[in-house]
Amino acid sequence: MRIKVQSADFDPQTEIAQMHSGAAAGAEVTFIGLVREHSDNSQILALHIEHYPGMTERELERIGAEAAARFGILDALIIHRYGPLQPTDRIVQVSVWSQHRAAAFDACRYLIDALKTRAPFWKREITPAGERWVTDCPGCRTGQAHLHG
Amino acid sequence: MIKIRLFASLRENLGLSELELPASDAHTCVADVWAAVQAHCNASLNQSHVLAAVNMTYANMDALVQDGDEIAFFPPVTGG
Numbered sequence: 001m002r003i004k005v006q007s008a009d010f011d012p013q014t015e016i017a018q019m020h021s022g023a024a025a026g027a028e029v030t031f032i033g034l035v036r037e038h039s040d041n042s043q044i045l046a047l048h049i050e051h052y053p054g055m056t057e058r059e060l061e062r063i064g065a066e067a068a069a070r071f072g073i074l075d076a077l078i079i080h081r082y083g084p085l086q087p088t089d090r091i092v093q094v095s096v097w098s099q100h101r102a103a104a105f106d107a108c109r110y111l112i113d114a115l116k117t118r119a120p121f122w123k124r125e126i127t128p129a130g131e132r133w134v135t136d137c138p139g140c141r142t143g144q145a146h147l148h149g
Numbered sequence: 150m151i152k153i154r155l156f157a158s159l160r161e162n163l164g165l166s167e168l169e170l171p172a173s174d175a176h177t178c179v180a181d182v183w184a185a186v187q188a189h190c191n192a193s194l195n196q197s198h199v200l201a202a203v204n205m206t207y208a209n210m211d212a213l214v215q216d217g218d219e220i221a222f223f224p225p226v227t228g229g
Contacts, residue, residue: 033229049228050157052221055205056228080228092229112229118207120221121228122157133158134227 001068001076003060005051007083012093015079025074025097029104031112033092035085039134042127044087051082052120063114071107073098078111082121151176151214153186156223159199163190172216179203180210182220198224 002019004010012032035047060078067076077095085091094111098104123134153168160166168189176182179201187193201208202221214220 051228052154052156052202052205052223055202055221058205059207116226116229118226119228120156120202120223120226122224123227124157133224135225136227 001061001064002078003057003064004077004079005053005056005060005082006079007081009081009090010079010093012090012095015077015093016095019075019077019095019097024099027098027101027104028095029101029108030093030095031108032090033112035087035089035091037087039125039127042125042129044125044127046126047085047087047089047091048124048126049082049085049091050122050124051080055120056080056082059119060115063111063118066114067096067107067110071098071103071110073103073107076107076111078115080115080119080121151182151216152219153182154219154221155186156221158224159194159222162194163192165190172214176214178210178214179208179212179220182214183210183222186222200225 012030037044064076064078067073073096075097079093081091094108096104096108125132125134150169151172155163155166168186170176170185176185183196200223201210203212203218
């Protein structure tokens with residue numbers, strides 16, 4: 001399993017090519033998270049992501065290990081950026097390899113959902129009206145309960 | 150010594166990103182450390198939306214704290 005926390009942009013296919021899923025993988029699922037151009041009726045001019053160096057990597061490794069144990073996947077890759085970003089930029093990639101597709105889809109969903117409620121990143125939006133911290137995740141409101149006490 | 154780190158809006162509200170305190174009987178759990186941070190910053194923030202980590206692992210407010218620990222306080226995360 002590979003975890004990367006970095007400020008630089010990444011190319012998903014290059015990152016996938018560097019993984020060695022082996023002949024056993026029959027399925028590969030990738031999720032890419034992007035910076036949106038609008039949020040809560042405001043135009044997003046830029047996004048800045050803060051993180052807790054060290055804990056981001058550790059928490060992503062913990063989440064990856066949980067997914068491996070729970071879904072029996074062959075391998076996983078998580079890349080998450082921090083620092084200044086622009087609309088349409090890639091923020092995060094989650095790629096999963098498994099023998100069959102069900103585990104790959106399920107594990108990928110689990111990884112991104114868990115990442116969004118546990119990995120210590122914080123987004124700050126720069127809008128025409130000023131700057132503000134993102135405080136909520138619309139998708140999370142409807143889904144995952146908080147996974148930590 | 151215990152090292153305290155603050156992130157995001159919590160750092161901005163308290164005006165502090167890092168603090169070191171001597172380990173003592175007054176700081177035996179995470180809640181004690183939070184109270185010490187509040188006192189240091191002359192603040193009294195609502196604790197209900199504050200998350201804590203001890204040595205980069207999520208911890209509850211009643212988790213024990215030892216000399217040499219790093220304790221971080223931060224708002225709900227918004228990555229991904």
